[in-house]
Amino acid sequence: MSNLKSVFKNRKAFIPFVVADDPDFDTTVANVVALANNGADIVEIGIPFSDPVADGPVIQAADLRAFENDVTPTKIFAMVAEIRKQTAIPIVFLTYLNIVFKYGYDAFCQKCQALQIDGLVIPDMPYESRTDLAPFADKYNIDLIPLITPTSGHRIEKIAQAATGFIYVVSSLGITGQRDSFDEKLTDLVTEINKYTTIPTAIGFGIHTPEQAQHMATIADGAIIGSAIVDIVAQYKQDAPTHLAAYAQTMRQALDNATEKV
Numbered sequence: 708m709s710n711l712k713s714v715f716k717n718r719k720a721f722i723p724f725v726v727a728d729d730p731d732f733d734t735t736v737a738n739v740v741a742l743a744n745n746g747a748d749i750v751e752i753g754i755p756f757s758d759p760v761a762d763g764p765v766i767q768a769a770d771l772r773a774f775e776n777d778v779t780p781t782k783i784f785a786m787v788a789e790i791r792k793q794t795a796i797p798i799v800f801l802t803y804l805n806i807v808f809k810y811g812y813d814a815f816c817q818k819c820q821a822l823q824i825d826g827l828v829i830p831d832m833p834y835e836s837r838t839d840l841a842p843f844a845d846k847y848n849i850d851l852i853p854l855i856t857p858t859s860g861h862r863i864e865k866i867a868q869a870a871t872g873f874i875y876v877v878s879s880l881g882i883t884g885q886r887d888s889f890d891e892k893l894t895d896l897v898t899e900i901n902k903y904t905t906i907p908t909a910i911g912f913g914i915h916t917p918e919q920a921q922h923m924a925t926i927a928d929g930a931i932i933g934s935a936i937v938d939i940v941a942q943y944k945q946d947a948p949t950h951l952a953a954y955a956q957t958m959r960q961a962l963d964n965a966t967e968k969v
């Protein structure tokens with residue numbers, strides 16, 4: 708079984724997202740370790756890209772800070788190597804296809820495997836375009852985590868059936884960032900996905916409070932939290948790890964309180 712899929716067996720998954728090299732190399736390492744030690748089940752590490760079409764202002768600003776530090780995939784692989792000295796937590800990269808293409812599909816996936824990166828989330832790679840990268844992901848046992856959105860419609864069946872690891876359910880249309888309310892139809896979307904697959908689902912986009920996380924975990928198998936985490940990093944900079952630890956514990960508790968509704 709995919710390492711990622713097995714994460715969801717025992718509890719609702721808490722999946723925080725950080726931007727690599729924001730505010731710096733060492734703090735990124737410390738942030739991931741703090742999240743891992745305080746209730747995260749998978750950490751999503753963002754590899755900044757110059758044209759992040761799906762990202763809202765909070766994550767775009769973090770990308771810019773990382774670019775000021777001359778972030779590159781090579782530097783991020785070195786960060787993960789440091790992280791791996793301290794935690795075995797499952798990690799997925801979130802990035803855009805051009806980053807992987809430029810590094811080389813084979814070399815990138817090989818490097819991921821060497822660092823125990825379990826999956827890739829690539830928001831600008833539609834399901835239909837995954838065929839170039841998929842053979843390399845398969846070769847090195849990397850899950851390509853698909854995104855399903857409220858407008859995926861008739862494509863849901865084939866996306867769900869081909870999925871490995873978990874499915875990233877995008878809560879609402881638009882860009883990343885905090886939201887105050889969510890469409891009631893989200894439950895129907897997850898129910899529809901579950902008709903076609905037993906792969907776990909995690910909901911992301913807009914979740915920032917423990918109450919929202921708990922609600923999402925009654926609908927799906929986990930919650931992905933990005934901008935709220937990146938905001939804490941922006942605010943506390945080198946002191947972020949202790950603040951992230953406290954936030955992670957709150958989210959962990961909220962997810963543990965969730966009971967399955969569907």
Ligand SMILES: O=P(O)(O)OC[C@@H](O)[C@@H](O)c1c[nH]c2ccccc12
Pocket residue numbers: 724751753761762766801830882883884885911912913914931932933934935
């Ligand atoms: O920031 P939010 O609203 O909590 O959403 C998660 C998100 O940040 C993370 O998964 C993500 C960062 N960049 C993305 C681009 C596309 C899809 C998802 C993402």
